[in-house]
Amino acid sequence: MTHARYTIDCDVLPAFTAAYLRVGGDECAFIETHTALAVPKLLAALEARGRRPEDVRWIVVTHAHLDHAAGAGTLLGKCPNATLLAHPRAARHLVDPTKLVASATKVYGAARFAELYGAIDPIPEERVRALDDGATFELGGATLSVHHTAGHAKHHFIVFDPTLQTVYTGDTFGLVYPALQRGARFAIATTSPTDFDAAEARKSIDKVLSLGAKAACLTHFDEVRDLDEVGAQVRAWVDRSEAWLERAASSGETLEAMTKSIETSLREAIADDASRRGLALGEADWKLLATDIDLNAQGIAFSANKKRALTA
Ligand SMILES: [Zn+2]
Numbered sequence: 101m102t103h104a105r106y107t108i109d110c111d112v113l114p115a116f117t118a119a120y121l122r123v124g125g126d127e128c129a130f131i132e133t134h135t136a137l138a139v140p141k142l143l144a145a146l147e148a149r150g151r152r153p154e155d156v157r158w159i160v161v162t163h164a165h166l167d168h169a170a171g172a173g174t175l176l177g178k179c180p181n182a183t184l185l186a187h188p189r190a191a192r193h194l195v196d197p198t199k200l201v202a203s204a205t206k207v208y209g210a211a212r213f214a215e216l217y218g219a220i221d222p223i224p225e226e227r228v229r230a231l232d233d234g235a236t237f238e239l240g241g242a243t244l245s246v247h248h249t250a251g252h253a254k255h256h257f258i259v260f261d262p263t264l265q266t267v268y269t270g271d272t273f274g275l276v277y278p279a280l281q282r283g284a285r286f287a288i289a290t291t292s293p294t295d296f297d298a299a300e301a302r303k304s305i306d307k308v309l310s311l312g313a314k315a316a317c318l319t320h321f322d323e324v325r326d327l328d329e330v331g332a333q334v335r336a337w338v339d340r341s342e343a344w345l346e347r348a349a350s351s352g353e354t355l356e357a358m359t360k361s362i363e364t365s366l367r368e369a370i371a372d373d374a375s376r377r378g379l380a381l382g383e384a385d386w387k388l389l390a391t392d393i394d395l396n397a398q399g400i401a402f403s404a405n406k407k408r409a410l411t412a
Contacts, residue, residue, distance in 0.1 A: 101125040101241050103263050107322050108145045110134035112216075113388070115278045115321050117167055120268060121145045122261070124240025129158035131259060131268045132319050133171035136218035142171070143178060156182040158237060160246075162270025163256035164190035165292070166204055166217050168319060173197070173221030184223055185237060187248060188230035189255035194223050231257065249308070251301025251338075252290055258308060265314040266323075272304045273327075274334035275320045279388055284377040287330045288370065289337035290320075292395035293402045298342035305331050305338070340369055341400050348404035355405050362404075363397035 103124050110117040112134070119132040119142055128151050130142055143153060156179035161169035164186070172184055172194055186194060193200050197220045205213045231237070233248040242263040249258050249272040259268040267273075274287045289301070308316060309331050315323045316330065324330050344365050348358040370389065374381050381389075 110138040118319055118321050124242045127157045127240045128155045129239050131160045132168050133175050135170040136174040139171050139174045153179045154181055158185055160185045163253045164193045170217045170220050173223045184228045185231055187255045187257045191228050191230040195225050249304035251297050251304040253295045260311050267311050267313040268317045270319050273308050273316050276318055276324055285329050286379050287333040289334045291341045291399040293399040296399045296403045298338050301338045305335050345400050345404045349407045359397050359401040362400050366393055
């Protein structure tokens, strides 16, 4: 049996968001879909390997965030024999994407939403399989397993592929943008709204490492093989984020003010950490990081606000 995987650049920006084509014998799977706008790229990757949409058995999404799963409905429409595999909490929202669309439209506005994500097609319930923690699925004689990993999102799982010694980590194992790997490794965490939980995030990083895979395939972006180093860096960002969360939760600041001060701390910490690694961040680098800095600050402030409400 031939077993292989290929990285597909979904090209929202170059080398920013990946999907993976996994081939096992006569069968294929996609891991991550990005948005409907990326579906032609996914289908082209299939064709480039001499495979047909009919060969796709599984479409797997690590979680329901739109840059991972918004294209799933459109892709399923093109792949008549495929079943969508998702975390039970994600599956619900993909079958009925009303909530996903509403919350993203609130953040971006309708016009920007359409530009970023295209349409989000609902998914027929009978074409979705929700996978519990530890569940497995077969691909061309290989057995892959999923492991629930909260911390970034409550609806997140990672996919372990022992045949290829690979773990597909979604957003659990941070962000490693190729443009920022100039000499030394530089990884950061993603703490975007609304589920950031530091203790769970650390457990999930440990889970990735405990699988013993040789390669981690990150959605943002591509394969890394120095898992211990990436894990240590992402964990350090989770720890820092937790400290900012605690500080914000015990401050008297409004949500808006908290977000602003966390963003300032985050920018300073990124500049420090990068320079410690010999990485001089230029204007283009800050532009590349702008969305993550914005979302990370929002996510930490959101969780701080939630914590404050719980302890009030
Ligand atoms: Zn995410």
